[in-house]
Amino acid sequence: MYLIFCHKSVILNKLIKMSLFIRNYKPGVAYNAQILWRFNSTTAETVKQGEDEEEFRVLDILHKKGKLQKRVNRRADIQPDRSEKMPTDQNWGNVWPGPRSFHPSSVPLPIRQGYVPKGQAPPGKKANAELMKIPNFLHLTPPVVKSQCEALKKFCTSWPKLLNSEEAIEKNYPMEIISSDYCHASPTIRNPLARIVTLRVKLSNLKLDSRARDKFLRLVGDKYDEKTDLVTLTADRCPVRKQNMDYVNYLLTACYHESWTVEDWETDKCLEDMEYYDFDLNPSKKNLVNWYLMSNNEDNNLNDEQVKNFDVSKIPNGVEYKSAVSELFNEGESDLALNKYDTSVRKLLGLPEKKIAN
C-alpha cells in the first residue's frame, strides 16, 4: 500500500511540474523555457513535498494531461549500451579514436555531473547535457598519446647534438622568427592571421659600437626592450607571410647599416646636445682630476683630451664618486642619490662620516 502511494505521489509531482511548465510558458518567450530546461536537465527529479501542497489543483476538462502522459511505445529491438559489452582489457583508443562530444552509451564510466541540492547525487551520464557541453579529452589518453608519438617518430629527425643548452641555441641561432599556422574546418585553408611575422634578435648579438648602438636604438624606438635586450620587429602589412618575412629582414638590415653610417652633422654634437650625463665629458671630472693632482702636488697641466682619458680608478674612492654623480644627473634627484653623493664626497675628501642625530 505504501509503495503504491509513493508511486502516485511521483506521478503527481510530474503532473504538477508539467502544469507549471504550461502555465509559465508564453509563446515567444525563450527565457522562461530556457530556465525550465536547465532546471530539468541538471537538478534531480524530485520536488520538495512542501511545494506540492501549495499548488492548486487544476481542473482538467479536456483531459489534456492524459495525452501528455501517454507513453510512446519503445522499440523492442534496441540493443543494450555497447559500453556494457566492452571487455575490460580493450584498447580504448579504438573505441574513441578522435575528438567527439560525450556519448553515454560508448563510455563505460559511471560519470555524474550537474548541480543538485545538497545531499543528492548528481544526475548520471544519460541524457546529461552538462557532460556534452564540456570538451572532453577521452581521445587523448596517455597510452594513445604514446602510441601516436611512436607512430610519428619516423618522420622526426634527431636533435643536433651540440645544441644541448639554451645558451648554445642562443649562440648558434641568434635570430628568432615567429609566425603562426592555423587549422580549422571551413571552406578555405587560409587564415589572415597567418601572414604576421615577428623577428626577434638580441641587441648584444649585433656588432655595434656605442655610437652605432645609440643610433640603432634611436631608429628602432620602442621595439627594443631593455629588460630582455631584445629587438622585436613585427610585420603584418603585406598579404602573404613570405612578403612579411622579407620585409622584416629588410627592416633589420636597413636599421643595422643605417646605424653604422656616420653623417657629417653628427660631429656637430656638443656637450649641450648630450641626452645623458657623461662624467668623462663634463667639467666635474676636470675639477676632480685637477683637485687630485693638486692635492698630490703633481703636474697640473693636462689638456682636455688627457683629462677625458684619465682613469678615475687611480683616485681613491673616485669610481664611487663618478657613479654617484652620474646617477644624480641621469636619474634625477632622490634621497637615495643625494645620500650616495654625500657619502662618496665625504669619502673622497676624507671628511668624517655624517652623524645622524636621533
Added chain:
Amino acid sequence: MYSNIIIPRQWSRLACVCRSVASIEGQKLPQTSISSDGISPPPRIPRGSTDILQALAATVGNDPTAAHYKYHDDPFLIPLSNFRKRAYALSAEAGRKAAAWIRDEHANLFTTREWDPPMKMKTPYFNADPQIPAYAPKPFYNDESIVTEIDLKYTIDNALLEDAIKVFELLGGESGLSSELKLSFLQLLCFYNEKEPVAMEWVEERWFAAATRERHATTWKLGGLADKIFTSMEPKTPEAYCAIIQGMAKYFQAERAYALTQEAKEKGIPLSTSVYNSLLGCIGFLKEGVSLRIEALKGLLVEMDEQGLSPNTETLTACLKSLSAWGGGKTLQGVALQTVAEFRQLGIEPSLSAYYYLLCLFCKDQGPKIDILTNIIADLEKRESLEPTEAMDTNFFITAMGVCSNHLQDINLAERLHALLMKNDNYKLVGDAYKESIYYRHFVTVACRFAPFERTTQLLDMLIPNIYVPEPSVMEEILKALELQGAGARLAAAWRELLVFGHAGRARLVERLLRALSCCGREQDDEVKEQMQTVAADILKYGELAEEREEREDRRSPTQKLSARALSDVLELCADARCDAGWAAAAAALRRLRADAAEPAPAARAALAALAPRAARHAHHALAAATVSYLAECGFEEAIPASIETLSVILNRTTEEVGKLLEENKPSLTTSLQPAALEIAQAYHTAKTGTPLRDSGSSTSSDSDSESSDDD
C-alpha cells in the same frame, strides 16, 4: 558560360602534377636524419601530404563493439539487421545525392565566397580556397548549351558518359571533331558500352549495389554510337581498332570482335596484348565443344607469339576465365594447370582473379574433393602485398571461403584465409556488402561446425552483429553449435538476437531454439534455467502478440505458428519451473496445445506427468488440473498416476487414500471437492473409463463435456 570553370580545373590538375614532381624530387634528398655538424638542422625526412594522417590512422584498430563509422554511434540508431544496415546507409547517401542534385541544378545560387570580406568582389563557383573540384557544381548540358571541344574533353576525362554524348551531338557529330578527341570518345564508349556508370563518389550505392552475377550474354550495342564513330574514322588507327575490339569482346560480341581482328591483321595493323587478352576471354563463344575451344585458345596464344606480343598476368587470367567457363572435367583442369605452369616459367604469377577461376574450375560442389586451395594460400601468404588489379579480384576471398566451408570443410584453412584477408590493407578485396556477407556466412558456418567452441564464441562475439548479421541458415548453424556444447546462457541470449536480427517470426528458427533449450535445459544451473524459462515465456508471448497483430491488421502473409513439438519443448523445459515466468510459459504452452487439439511429443508426456504434481505443490492448482485433464483427453496412461499424485498433493493425503477415494465415492465427490480437484478427479475417470465422472450416471452427450473442459 561554363568554359571559364574549365581552366581552374585544368590548373588544379597541373598543380597536382607539380606536387607529385616535387615529392619525387624530395625523395632524392639524403636519407640520413642526423645533423652534419651538430648544429645545423638535419635534412627533412621526405613525406607525402597525407603520410602523417595515415600514420596516426594506423594506430587505431578495430572496435568490435562499435558499428561501422558511417552509422551513428547510438543504441537507437545502430542498425542490427541487414535490412536496416542497407536502409540507413543508403538513406544517408540519398541525402547527399539530393544535395548534389540541388547544387548542380541551381549552380547559380552558390556564388558567395564565405571567407571573403563582404566588400570584395564575389567570384562565382568557387566553393573553397583552394578550390575543391569534387564539391563544385558539375556543368550541366542541354540542347541550348554552347560547348567547345574543351567541354568534351572534360566530360570524357571525368567519365560523364551521357554528358559526353550530349556534347558530342552539340558539336555536330562525327564530322566536327579532331581525330584525337574522337579516339578518346570512342574509347570511353567502348569501355562502358554506352551505359552511364555509377559515379565513384556514391560509395554506399556501389557497396550495396545488388550483386548481379556477371551475365555472359551479348550486350554490346550493335550499330550503336561506338560503331558509327568507328566507321567514320578515317584512317583507322591501331588504337581505334584496339578500342572497338576490346569493347566488343568485353560485352561478348565475339564474332564481330574476331572479324575485326582478322580485318586488322589483313591490313597489317598491329594489335596490343590487351586486345588478345579480351579475345581470349570470349573465345568460347566462337566454337562449340571443349576440344575445339581449347584448340582455338592455343591458336590465339600462338598468334600472339607470332605477333611478337609478350603475355602478362591478364593473359593468364583471361585463359583461365575461358577454361573455367567451359565446365569442369579432367581435360580442362589439366590444360589449366599446364597454362599456369607455363606462365610461371615466363615469370608471370597468377593474380587473385586467376586463382578465383582456378577454384571455380577445380572445386565444384558435386565434384570430387580437390585441395588446390592450400597451395594457393601458401603462395599468397608469401607475397608481400595483394594489390587489386582486376575487377574479379574481389571474388577470390568469397569463393575461397566457400571452398573452405562447403568443399574442403577445413577450419584451419579458413582461419589462414581470414588471417590473409585481415593482413595489411587486404580487407578492401572483400568486394561489396553482398560479398562480405556471403564471405562471413561461409566463415561462420565452417567455424560453427568444425572450430573449437572457444574459438567459435570468440568469433561470434567479434563479428556479430556489427560486422555481420547472420542469415537464418547461419543462425541455425550457430544454434546447433551452441546446443552441442550445452551453452545455456548463450542460448538464452540467442532469443534476443533472433528478435533483434528480425528472425523472430521464423517459426523454424524459433522451434530450433526451443528444441536446443529443452535439450540443454536439464544440465544447467538454476539461474540459467530460470533465464531459459523466461525466454520460453517470452517466445510464447511474442507469438501471441504477432497473432493479435495479424488479426488486427489483416496481414497478407500469416505468421507461422509454433508446432506441437515446439510447445512440448516448452513444457519439457518448464517442467521444473521455479519462477513465475516458467509457470506462465507452461500454462501458455498447455493452453495452446489444447486449443490446437494437438498431441504432445512422446518425451513431453513424462514431463507433463511430472509437471502436474509440482504445479500443485507450488499452488498452481488450475495449471495442475489442466495438465492432468489434457493428459487424460489425449488418452495417455500417465494420466492415472499423475492425477492420483496431484490430487494427493492438493488434498494433502497419501496416494493410497486418494486412490481409494477416487474409486469409491463417485457421486459425493462432485459436491465435496474444490473445482481444480474435481477436474483432476474427472480426468482420472476419463483416463480410466473413457467417460468423465459427472456423466457416469446421466446421458449427456460427449460434446458437452468437451465444451466444459474447454471452459477451464
